[in-house]
Amino acid sequence: MDADPDHRGTPLYDVAALRAVEARAAGRSGDAFILMARAGQAAWREVLRHWPQAHRIAVVCGPGNNGGDGYELARHALLAGRQVRVLRLQAHAPRTSLAQRACAAFIEAGGCVEDAGEGMPLAESDLVVDAMFGIGLARAPDAQATALIGAINAAGLPVLSLDLPSGVDAATGAAPGAAVRATRTLQFIAAHAGLATGAALACTGALSLAPLECAHLLADVPMAALRLDAGDLSGWLAPRRRDAHKGDSGYVLCVGGDLGTGGAVMLAADAALRCGAGLVGIATRPEHVAPALARRPEAMVRGIDTPALLEPQLSRAGVVALGPGLGQAEWGSALYRRVLEADRRVLLDADALNLLAGEPRTLRADTVLTPHPGEAARLLGMRVAEVQGNRYAAARLLAERHGCVVVLKGAGSLVAAPGRVPRVVAAGNPGMAVGGMGDLLSGCIAALWAQGLDAFEAACCGALLHAVAGDTAARDGERGLLPGDLLDSMRRWSNAEAVS
Known part of the structure; x- marks a missing residue:
């Protein structure tokens, strides 16, 4: 994007920019898991800030690093004495090394992972955390994931989505299939361009941002857009x-x-x-x-x-x-x-x-x-x-x-x-x-x-x-x-x- 003389507004970034910052952060720290640990901590702080009385927390984890963020949040909640249920589809066992590490840490802390099949009793929870799909998903969820998203939306409970509501395209704001309708969405690193327009606006709920100590890494990263508010x-x-x-x-x-x-x-x-x-x-x-x-x-x-x-x-x-x-x-x-x-x-x-x-x-x-x-x-x-x-x-x-x-x-x-x-x-x-x-x-x-x-x-x-x-x-x-x-x-x- 060419130079623009007026930068009135809040910078928004696309998926490529967020990936570049993730890579920079991992390179500088020497351990990519540090960023995931920060995300889990920030997500737990978000729970404490907005739902301090939530004692029974259901965390729905996907197969990628977004799921890893969910496992980290679940570990913090477990160590704080909350009743934590981590739920995932059988096909959503952790696929990345970071998510596998986060899952292992949660289990080592005394947690267990349940199958998110039919009849999943979400109604017994005080809060649902959506950590299924992150910024990499740009297609409609498959049939099993669609059913799980439907169960989350039908539960009538407050929902915190990590980074973005699962099913929403972080780049475009479109929801090509089923999408979680969150009460709040906690974005990581920087505000996402896709969450500012289109179908995403019906899914995000209130938006928050956790920079994860990466704000300085955005200095020379091109913006996708600028958000204007009152x-x-x-x-x-x-x-x-x-x-x-x-x-x-x-x-x-x-x-x-x-x-x-x-x-x-x-x-x-x-x-x-x-x-x-x-x-x-x-x-x-x-x-x-x-x-x-x-x-x-x-x-x-x-x-x-x-x-x-x-x-x-x-x-x-x-x-x-x-x-x-x-x-x-x-x-x-x-x-x-x-x-x-x-x-x-x-x-x-x-x-x-x-x-x-x-x-x-x-x-x-x-x-x-x-x-x-x-x-x-x-x-x-x-x-x-x-x-x-x-x-x-x-x-x-x-x-x-x-x-x-x-x-x-x-x-x-x-x-x-x-x-x-x-x-x-x-x-x-x-x-x-x-x-x-x-x-x-x-x-x-x-x-x-x-x-x-x-x-x-x-x-x-x-x-x-x-x-x-x-x-x-x-x-x-x-x-x-x-x-x-x-x-x-x-x-x-x-x-x-x-x-x-």
Whole structure:
């Protein structure tokens, strides 16, 4: 990955990086087992921190070094006087020398290993520790492991997963088959890129990190991504000068709103205004002018029958948000082509993305695309499951293919651009899965872009601000959350220094 001037956020690493650090640590210590011993100790401390009253602990061990970490935790729990049951499938006898050593140490301390077959009485435990599969698994678990994972999930007990929930791909965040749904996940060495996006978010529970005294070994290891959370908004947007005027904050033009979908372009304009654009225009069907002005008199609304009528607004626009409610019929297609011919800074969303998928064309390098997984699949000519199976790869491929900035929306939204370290948004909630949320995002990014951030920074800051505003608005409950509920929060978070 090329050098990136802004490292705001928390570094995330891929499997290759974690393996490299493991090898370095083993080389420097002269004994690879030291790292496993540290992992076992850190895991036992995690149990004591979050489940101090857990007396009956079931540890489910797999065949590799993740299982070895589990044996080490079990040994510490046994020596502390807890009732410990180590469970494993017959096919999961330790295969690595480190796991064999850890298993032998557990047995020497007085422990025993049970067969995790059918009828395994997990319900008799206070806590289940998942140490089946580590960062090396990138496929669906086999039938026996799938049944065991199902038993863990069905037990109704708190679950601590070591390094990652078994069944989750540490590189991509996908769960190609059954996966443990943990209460907490303790990552080892460094935060894993795959646990920040996609299906992994439904499996990890709360995340913790145990560096295992390896933080210094990460200094020259390339990051896979940077994770952004609410705290990263602070200071991103500079305070305005006392003598600022509306022209300093840019002019955003929102283009869209075919018959029946006028609300989409209005939501984009609402967000652009609430996120600080100095001037916001709406180009839409003439039938929508009166409702738009009644809803938002601060916007400059113009009814557009033909592309020629777009010229007065288009000539002034600093950033164009093209696509919300645009449609793919003759009216929307004509406006789409005219905007792209005008050589303006453009954000493409919704039907503008579908039109691009049908008519691929060269885009400016500072264009921003904001697809959801379905739109991304159409742009890439693949299935949605393939996009979700490796969201990092899909976002990277979209950015490379179109040579511009891409925001791949969804759980753990990703921002990618050629030569930039990807960003992952650690905010947002299921309540935001409702029509119109993407229109708000379009207006938000366009407003930040118009105020002076470059395309990539506007996309990163906007995606984060939008998600954090969604979390703020969802404090009264996720179900029934509406896009309009976010507007006040978007204003507050666009003034992040003032948010308590």
